[in-house]
Amino acid sequence: xxxxxxxxVLSVEEGLAMVDVGGVEQEARLDTLTEEVKEGDYLLIxxxxxxxxxxxEEAEETLKVFDELIEENMKLEEEGEI
Amino acid sequence: xxxxxxxxxxxxxxxxxxxxxxxxxxxxxxxxxxxxEVTITNNGLRSLLPQEIDIREGPGCPVCVTPTRDLDAxxxxxxxxxxxxxFGDMMNVPGTDYSLNDLKSEGADVxxxxxxxxxxxxxxxxxxxxxxxxxGFETTAPMTAAVLAEDPPDxxxxxxxxxxxxxxxxxxxxxxxxxxxxxxAPGHVSTIIGCQPYExxxxxxxxxxxxxxxxxxxxxxxxxxxxxxxxxxxxxVENGYPRAVNYGGNPRSQKLIxxxxxxxxxxWRGIGRIPASGLALxxxxxxxxxxxxxxxxxxxGEDVLPNCLCPQVLTARATPDQCGLFGEACTPDHPxxxxxxxxxxxxxxxxxxxxxxxL
Numbered sequence: 001x002x003x004x005x006x007x008x009v010l011s012v013e014e015g016l017a018m019v020d021v022g023g024v025e026q027e028a029r030l031d032t033l034t035e036e037v038k039e040g041d042y043l044l045i046x047x048x049x050x051x052x053x054x055x056x057e058e059a060e061e062t063l064k065v066f067d068e069l070i071e072e073n074m075k076l077e078e079e080g081e082i
Numbered sequence: 083x084x085x086x087x088x089x090x091x092x093x094x095x096x097x098x099x100x101x102x103x104x105x106x107x108x109x110x111x112x113x114x115x116x117x118x119e120v121t122i123t124n125n126g127l128r129s130l131l132p133q134e135i136d137i138r139e140g141p142g143c144p145v146c147v148t149p150t151r152d153l154d155a156x157x158x159x160x161x162x163x164x165x166x167x168x169f170g171d172m173m174n175v176p177g178t179d180y181s182l183n184d185l186k187s188e189g190a191d192v193x194x195x196x197x198x199x200x201x202x203x204x205x206x207x208x209x210x211x212x213x214x215x216x217x218g219f220e221t222t223a224p225m226t227a228a229v230l231a232e233d234p235p236d237x238x239x240x241x242x243x244x245x246x247x248x249x250x251x252x253x254x255x256x257x258x259x260x261x262x263x264x265x266x267a268p269g270h271v272s273t274i275i276g277c278q279p280y281e282x283x284x285x286x287x288x289x290x291x292x293x294x295x296x297x298x299x300x301x302x303x304x305x306x307x308x309x310x311x312x313x314x315x316x317x318x319v320e321n322g323y324p325r326a327v328n329y330g331g332n333p334r335s336q337k338l339i340x341x342x343x344x345x346x347x348x349x350w351r352g353i354g355r356i357p358a359s360g361l362a363l364x365x366x367x368x369x370x371x372x373x374x375x376x377x378x379x380x381x382x383g384e385d386v387l388p389n390c391l392c393p394q395v396l397t398a399r400a401t402p403d404q405c406g407l408f409g410e411a412c413t414p415d416h417p418x419x420x421x422x423x424x425x426x427x428x429x430x431x432x433x434x435x436x437x438x439x440x441l
Binding site: 003004029031032033034044046047048049051052054055058061062063065066067069070073076077082 | 303
C-alpha cells in the first residue's frame with residue numbers, strides 16, 4: 001500500500017495536476033504537497049495525491065551517494081582499516 | 083534511469099561493504115513496510131547477503147494490522163445499507179466472521195476505491211450514506227485528512243483506522259527478547275514525516291535506523307549503513323532515500339494530519355493496544371466519524387485466531403515457515419490469518435516463493 005509512483009506533470013489546473021505515469025495519464029491532487037508545481041516537474045503520487053516533488057537530478061545524486069560509500073570502503077580496505 | 087538502480091556491479095560492491103562490516107554474531111534487521119518486503123523477496127536480496135543477516139518484516143502491512151473491530155464495523159455498516167468504500171487489499175480481509183467481499187456477494191453496496199477523493203465523489207453523486215474505511219499509515223492519512231478538510235458532503239463519513247509507524251517500532255523494542263539490531267524505515271511514510279521522528283528510537287534503544295527506498299540498490303545501501311552503524315557502535319538515523327525524502331518530511335501533509343486528527347492509542351491486530359499510535363478525528367470533524375454516526379459498537383473482535391502465528395510474524399519474532407498452518411491450512415486462496423491476505427504481508431509474499439525466499 002506504500003507504493004508511490006513517479007510521474008511527469010503534463011499540465012496543472014487549480015490544485016490538480018495531469019501526470020504521465022509510465023505512459024498513462026492520471027490526475028493527482030496537489031493539496032498534500034508543500035512546493036509549487038509546474039509542467040515538466042516530476043511528482044511522487046500515492047492514492048491519487050502528490051506527496052513529493054522529485055528533482056530529476058536527485059536520482060543522479062543518490063547513485064553518487066552509493067558510490068561514495070563504496071569508494072570510502074575500498075580506501076579503508078586498502079589502508080587495512082577493515 | 084530506472085535500471086541504474088538495479089545494476090549488478092553496484093549491487094555486488096554494496097554487498098562487499100556489507101560483508102566487511104557484518105559482525106560474526108547473527109544480526110536481525112527489521113523493516114516495517116510491505117513494499118520493502120516485496121522488493122527484498124522479489125529480487126532475492128536475502129540470497130546475496132551473508133547468512134549472519136536475518137531480515138524480517140515488522141508491523142508494516144496496513145492490511146494485517148487493521149483490527150477486526152474496524153472491519154466488523156465496516157461490515158455492520160454495509161449491512162445497514164450504506165455504501166462502504168475501501169482500498170482493494172482490504173476487501174478480502176476476514177473480520178470476526180465476514181470480509182467486505184462476503185458482504186458484497188450478499189448484495190451489500192461495497193465498492194473498491196483507489197483514493198479517498200473517489201469515495202467523496204461517490205458521496206457527492208448520491209443521497210445514500212457513503213463510508214470510507216480509512217486504513218494505512220502516515221502515507222495515506224494526509225489524503226483522508228485532505229478530503230475532510232474541504233468540507234465534504236454530510237453523507238460522507240470515515241472509519242478512522244490510520245496508524246503511526248514510529249510508536250510501532252518503539253513497541254517492538256519493548257518486547258522481551260526482540261533481538262532487533264537495526265531498522266530500515268519505510269520510504270514513503272518518511273516522505274511525509276521526515277527522519278526526525280525516528281531519532282528518539284535510535285537513541286533510546288541504540289539501534290541504527292536508515293530510511294530506505296524501494297529499488298534493490300536502495301535496500302542494499304540501507305543495509306550497508308545499518309551494518310556499519312552496528313559494527314562501529316553508532317546508532318544514528320540516516321536518510322538512505324534522499325531523492326524522495328527530506329529531513330523535515332512534507333510539512334503540508336503533516337499540517338493536514340495535525341488539523342484533522344489527534345493522536346490516540348491505536349489497536350493493532352495481533353499486537354494489541356499501542357499508546358499514541360492511532361489517529362482519532364478531532365471534535366470539529368466528529369460529524370464525519372462513521373463509528374459515531376452509525377452508533378456501531380463492534381465488540382472487540384477475535385484478533386488472534388487459534389494456532390495462528392501472525393502475532394509473532396507481525397512483530398518479527400517468527401517467520402511464516404515456522405507457522406504450522408502456513409501453506410496448508412492457510413494460503414492466499416483460503417487465508418486464515420491476516421498476514422496471508424495482504425499482498426504486502428510476509429506470509430503472502432513468502433508463500434509465492436515457496437516459503438524459502440532465501441533462494
